[in-house]
Structure formats: C-alpha cells, structure tokens
Amino acid sequence: MKLYYYIFLVFIIFSKQTYAKIESTNINYKLKLSILGVQIKIGEINSYLEIKDNDYELMFSLASENLVNIVTSINGKGNVKGEIKNLSLYPKDYQYEYTKKKKYKNTQILFYNSNVSSSSTIPKFDKNKLTPITNDMLNDVIDPVTAIIYLGNYTLNKECTNSYRIFDGKRRYNLNYTNKFTKGDYTICRLTQKKIGGFKLSSDNNDIFKPAQEIDTYFKKKDNEYILEKIITKNNFSNLLIEVNYS
Numbered sequence: 001m002k003l004y005y006y007i008f009l010v011f012i013i014f015s016k017q018t019y020a021k022i023e024s025t026n027i028n029y030k031l032k033l034s035i036l037g038v039q040i041k042i043g044e045i046n047s048y049l050e051i052k053d054n055d056y057e058l059m060f061s062l063a064s065e066n067l068v069n070i071v072t073s074i075n076g077k078g079n080v081k082g083e084i085k086n087l088s089l090y091p092k093d094y095q096y097e098y099t100k101k102k103k104y105k106n107t108q109i110l111f112y113n114s115n116v117s118s119s120s121t122i123p124k125f126d127k128n129k130l131t132p133i134t135n136d137m138l139n140d141v142i143d144p145v146t147a148i149i150y151l152g153n154y155t156l157n158k159e160c161t162n163s164y165r166i167f168d169g170k171r172r173y174n175l176n177y178t179n180k181f182t183k184g185d186y187t188i189c190r191l192t193q194k195k196i197g198g199f200k201l202s203s204d205n206n207d208i209f210k211p212a213q214e215i216d217t218y219f220k221k222k223d224n225e226y227i228l229e230k231i232i233t234k235n236n237f238s239n240l241l242i243e244v245n246y247s
Contacts, residue, residue, distance in 0.1 A: 154226035160189035
C-alpha cells in the first residue's frame, strides 16, 4: 500500500489569506478515514510556510496513527524551496524522506526553469514494473508540495481554474479542475487526477488506501477572502476528511 503517496496527493498546504498577504504560518492537519460509516484518525501533518521577499520555503512532518500503524506505519518529513515570480511558484529543491515499516526512503528533485534537472530516490525503484516516463514529460512541471500550495489558495489557483503537471520523483500525473459549485456556505472546487507515467502496471483495486481520483476542496468566504476549511477525497472504498487548524 502506498499510503505515503495517498497522503501526499490529498493533504493541502495553504495560507488562510490571499497571496498578497501571505505570511509565515503554522498549520496542523488531522486526517480521518471513513470506512463503512466509521471514522478513524489515521494521521497528522504539521507544516510551516515561510515567505521572504521573492522566495518561499515549506517544511512539513507527518506521522500515522491507529489503524494505519497496524497496516503500514509511516513517519516522514520534507521541504521545498523555490522562487515567486508574477504570482507563480517555481520550485528549485524538493526533498522528502520517510520511514515505513522500519525501511528508510528518500527522494530529492532539483528544478531549473520548471524543468527537472535531476532526480534521485533511495532505494531505487524498478522502472520495469512502472508505466514509462519520457524526458519530455519532465518539462514544465512542479513538485507535489508546490502544487498543493496552489490548490489551497483561491487567488493562486485563479479561482480554481489552473491545471498542474506534477512529478514526485517517481510518478508523473496531472491535476485538473473539473467542477466548481456551491453547497451551503461553501464554494467547492473539484479536482481529478490523470495518470501520466511512473505508476504500477497493475494495481490493487481493493486497496482502501488507493489514491483518490477525486478531490473536493471546501472554501468559505470570510471578510472578502476565500478560506480553505476542509478537504474530502474519495475512492471506491473510503473517504478521507482533512480538518485544518491554524496557529
């Protein structure tokens, strides 16, 4: 089970303010999995977003809990550094390391002008078991954390109209907005994932931790600003609710 990828795909890093007002911010995320109507807390993510002049850096740590620790425990940390130009984010250095079932893994990606200049993983994965990734697929891309900074900020994502080409060191996928609608006080932006390369040639369709193909981000308007309050994702067997706390 690729739980670390599932968490990465669905947790959102964001500022509770519009881009022009972004400040250094601590954010805590509680991840709750719902299976057959039963809700279980499966993990927690703590992050710190720092903005200095035209540079950004985001640092985070995550830890699994309860049911997940029985199935496949995970603890990890990572960060991304990049540059801000004309309300666009350009990553330079992305790193993520984690321990799963007492096995250590590490990923680093370096970017130049939105293209991948180098990528390394420890241990290396068997590319023969994955769908191929060509060099062209690694042009005009961003890392997953930079992508989710966009997704959580209503100004940066241009009111839920942007599309994102993402490379996480192993997989290439796109996230595209497919719908935007209102429900009560919420403006809900729906995204879908399109697999491009680096995925298993065959997958377990019965995996409850299978990455979600649909992600709903819930924004609420407060003082003329759209604040992301929660995220709900779905696959065939489970829903994931992410609750957000600021400090």
